[in-house]
Amino acid sequence: MATLKELSKVEERFVGGHRLCAGCGHGITVRxxxxxxxxxxxxxxxxxxxxxxASTIYPYTAWKCSFIHNAFENAGATISGVEAAYKALxxxxxxxxxxxxxxxxxxxGTYDIGLQSxxxxxxxxxxxxYVCLDNEAYMNxxxxxxxxxxxxxxxxxxxxxxxxxGKQQPRKDLTAIMAxxxxxxxxxxxxxxxxxxxxxxxxALEVEGPAFINVLSPCPRGWRYNTPDIxxxxxxxxxxxxWPLFEVENGKWKLNYKPKKYVPIEEFLKPxxxxxxxxxPGNEHLIKAIxxxxxxxxxxxxxxxxxxxxxxxx
Amino acid sequence: MxxxxxxxxxxxxxxxxxxxxxxxxxxxxITPQTEIVQIFSSFVANGEVDTExxxxxxxxxxxxxxxxxxxxxxxxxxxxxxxxxxxxxxVVYIAASLRLPIVFxxxxxxxxxxxxxxxxxxxxxxxxxxxxxxxxSENAQEAYDNMIQAVRxxxxxxxxxxxxxxxxxxxxxxxxxxxxxxxxxxxxNFVGTYVPEDYLLDAQNPISMxxxxxxxxxxxxxxxxxxxxxxxxxxxxxxxxxxxxxxxREYGLIESYKLDDADVALVVLNSAAGTAKGxxxxxxxxxxxxxxxxxxxxxxFPQEEIREALKGVKAVAVLDRxxxxxxxxxxxxxDIRNTLYDLKNDIKVVNYIYGLGGRDLRLEHVQQVFEDxxxxxxxGRVDETVKYLGLRE
Ligand SMILES: Cc1ncc(C[n+]2csc(CCOP(=O)(O)OP(=O)(O)O)c2C)c(N)n1
Ligand code: SF4
Ligand SMILES: [Mg+2]
Numbered sequence: 001m002a003t004l005k006e007l008s009k010v011e012e013r014f015v016g017g018h019r020l021c022a023g024c025g026h027g028i029t030v031r032x033x034x035x036x037x038x039x040x041x042x043x044x045x046x047x048x049x050x051x052x053x054a055s056t057i058y059p060y061t062a063w064k065c066s067f068i069h070n071a072f073e074n075a076g077a078t079i080s081g082v083e084a085a086y087k088a089l090x091x092x093x094x095x096x097x098x099x100x101x102x103x104x105x106x107x108x109g110t111y112d113i114g115l116q117s118x119x120x121x122x123x124x125x126x127x128x129x130y131v132c133l134d135n136e137a138y139m140n141x142x143x144x145x146x147x148x149x150x151x152x153x154x155x156x157x158x159x160x161x162x163x164x165x166g167k168q169q170p171r172k173d174l175t176a177i178m179a180x181x182x183x184x185x186x187x188x189x190x191x192x193x194x195x196x197x198x199x200x201x202x203x204a205l206e207v208e209g210p211a212f213i214n215v216l217s218p219c220p221r222g223w224r225y226n227t228p229d230i231x232x233x234x235x236x237x238x239x240x241x242x243w244p245l246f247e248v249e250n251g252k253w254k255l256n257y258k259p260k261k262y263v264p265i266e267e268f269l270k271p272x273x274x275x276x277x278x279x280x281p282g283n284e285h286l287i288k289a290i291x292x293x294x295x296x297x298x299x300x301x302x303x304x305x306x307x308x309x310x311x312x313x314x
Numbered sequence: 315m316x317x318x319x320x321x322x323x324x325x326x327x328x329x330x331x332x333x334x335x336x337x338x339x340x341x342x343x344i345t346p347q348t349e350i351v352q353i354f355s356s357f358v359a360n361g362e363v364d365t366e367x368x369x370x371x372x373x374x375x376x377x378x379x380x381x382x383x384x385x386x387x388x389x390x391x392x393x394x395x396x397x398x399x400x401x402x403x404x405v406v407y408i409a410a411s412l413r414l415p416i417v418f419x420x421x422x423x424x425x426x427x428x429x430x431x432x433x434x435x436x437x438x439x440x441x442x443x444x445x446x447x448x449x450x451s452e453n454a455q456e457a458y459d460n461m462i463q464a465v466r467x468x469x470x471x472x473x474x475x476x477x478x479x480x481x482x483x484x485x486x487x488x489x490x491x492x493x494x495x496x497x498x499x500x501x502x503n504f505v506g507t508y509v510p511e512d513y514l515l516d517a518q519n520p521i522s523m524x525x526x527x528x529x530x531x532x533x534x535x536x537x538x539x540x541x542x543x544x545x546x547x548x549x550x551x552x553x554x555x556x557x558x559x560x561x562x563r564e565y566g567l568i569e570s571y572k573l574d575d576a577d578v579a580l581v582v583l584n585s586a587a588g589t590a591k592g593x594x595x596x597x598x599x600x601x602x603x604x605x606x607x608x609x610x611x612x613x614x615f616p617q618e619e620i621r622e623a624l625k626g627v628k629a630v631a632v633l634d635r636x637x638x639x640x641x642x643x644x645x646x647x648x649d650i651r652n653t654l655y656d657l658k659n660d661i662k663v664v665n666y667i668y669g670l671g672g673r674d675l676r677l678e679h680v681q682q683v684f685e686d687x688x689x690x691x692x693x694g695r696v697d698e699t700v701k702y703l704g705l706r707e
Contacts (some may be wrong), residue, residue: 081382
């Protein structure tokens with residue numbers, strides 16, 4: 001495992017000049033993932049969304065490796081086409097060096113509109129890594145709900161109104177859906193834990209065949225927390241078990257981090273403007289329901305990982 | 315070496331694809347195109363081609379993967395029909411704007427709804443403004459020949475655009491036809507190897523493709539696509555001449571059939587041109603100066619050639635196998651009428667919509683059209699500009 005100092009010397013492939021908001025999780029995630037591909041040529045595929053729009057404004061690009069954006073819902077298919085080209089051209093001796101293929105999609109481009117394209121690419125077994133930059137809403141179009149948006153969140157299409165208090169449905173468990181594809185490697189990680197991200201990116205890049213990583217990538221604008229607190233907010237997502245860190249290697253589920261004590265979900269919700277309405281007097285039951293959802297998902301995950309299904313000590 | 319063989323249109327296209335031996339094919343089944351993917355898959359399974367075959371989960375992904383492959387530096391193809399092409403709509407535009415030379419046969423079938431599997435041109439017409447080159451084929455021979463030429467047209471440095479090769483669903487795709495195929499080696503030499511200009515897998519020169527393009531550049535990029543389309547007209551003619559050397563069959567932008575001295579003419583795409591030519595022959599025997607114009611290339615639109623070919627006729631009927639719902643006639647009608655406008659010699663142009671959803675175009679229908687044209691020519695009067703052929707009203 002590389003040290004942070006060593007990693008800081010790896011030549012960056014996603015560089016300054018992009019127009020992501022200050023403190024956007026996407027830039028951090030992308031740099032961490034690409035760092036792990038050190039030593040290989042990389043082609044990045046990217047779905048439409050904040051990352052693409054902010055990093056490739058013609059005639060500029062923030063990408064030092066080859067990059068292709070095609071459309072919103074087809075990063076999976078597009079990168080599988082590039083990988084197929086690589087196989088064909090490599091056989092004919094027409095490519096110099098080895099290449100890795102990494103696709104980035106937002107939660108909208110991955111959980112929702114691009115799910116079919118992603119599923120197809122994974123099922124076909126291309127040697128690719130798909131990274132979902134999950135900021136829990138369609139941020140690029142102005143914070144609309146996606147199937148990754150958590151219960152209760154106030155978005156522009158699940159607004160907290162007088163009768164409906166934000167998003168009514170629980171989040172889709174995309175990481176489990178990807179694991180159900182029986183691909184060699186699936187993981188869920190978060191940027192507060194750089195070692196975890198790095199290790200998982202390395203594994204994903206090393207396995208033969210498709211790999212999927214779901215990264216919690218906070219959006220200060222859409223979540224409405226104090227921008228410099230990105231690491232703290234992500235850490236709270238992990239400590240409250242809202243966003244567990246785990247991996248599924250060749251079908252074997254493994255929990256990568258177990259919080260020492262029971263941190264209530266309020267701690268994650270409270271600093272964020274998108275959940276502010278939940279803290280109005282009379283809405284206690286809403287938070288209680290969210291807590292129950294988090295706890296039951298946690299217990300189910302522990303069971304899948306072969307751990308004793310119990311909540312952390314309070 | 316040339317060999318006469320009996321093949322269906324689909325078999326002929328698959329045969330051409332085998333001889334072209336592309337690096338990547340990404341495709342999805344749909345009637346009446348399905349046979350092409352099936353036959354091609356068996357070529358892959360039997361090691362008869364070197365192609366990476368990507369059996370995608372949809373046509374949207376088929377074109378998306380073809381885009382990824384072509385951007386990667388590979389010679390890439392797909393194939394589809396109707397709903398498949400409609401599903402691809404979004405990414406066909408992207409393939410064109412990325413200037414990727416993807417060749418893709420489209421076996422023309424009516425668009426839903428109601429769902430129907432038979433021939434019309436609503437699928438191809440839906441993408442006429444997407445920036446891809448559209449070739450049309452009267453029969454299996456032309457479909458085969460167009461596929462081989464399409465590779466050279468698409469990859470020409472002045473063009474670098476996708477090429478859609480159309481043929482009529484069932485009528486051409488499933489009917490057994492006798493055609494001449496060229497030997498593998500000659501086709502291989504004719505298509506040559508693909509040399510991409512800028513591509514993702516160039517390790518020394520990484521590139522960003524599909525960038526976000528604002529009002530400061532988008533317009534210029536669209537204009538460049540128009541220039542490429544203009545250049546394509548010359549390239550298509552050049553490639554057609556070269557193709558004549560290996561096949562004995564020369565292709566241009568249009569086929570003019572007995573138009574030199576024609577009084578009345580029909581303009582029609584694909585297989586119906588065969589029927590029209592047959593009827594024109596009969597009428598000629600009766601002293602009526604009938605001719606037929608078959609655009610082989612529909613996009614870019616061969617305006618000058620068509621104007622030149624039709625300038626002497628008195629009355630023209632455009633046969634459209636697609637509706638526009640403009641209530642002013644079919645898509646090709648608008649193009650042809652526009653083309654003849656500048657001649658200012660009062661050619662009467664009328665429109666017939668025919669064959670939607672696979673409705674037969676019978677000899678009597680074509681005879682009726684010519685009869686109408688003769689009447690228009692004699693009286694100088696057009697009673698109805700847009701009519702429907704073989705329709706129960
Ligand atoms: C087919 C299609 N539908 C809708 C859009 C509009 N659109 C562009 S980006 C986007 C949302 C992106 O959300 P997400 O994938 O979560 O990425 P984020 O911007 O949040 O990182 C939408 C709806 C589009 N470009 N294409
Ligand atoms: S809106 Fe959110 S996701 Fe988009 S660039 Fe800004 S911080 Fe990043
Ligand atoms: Mg998002």
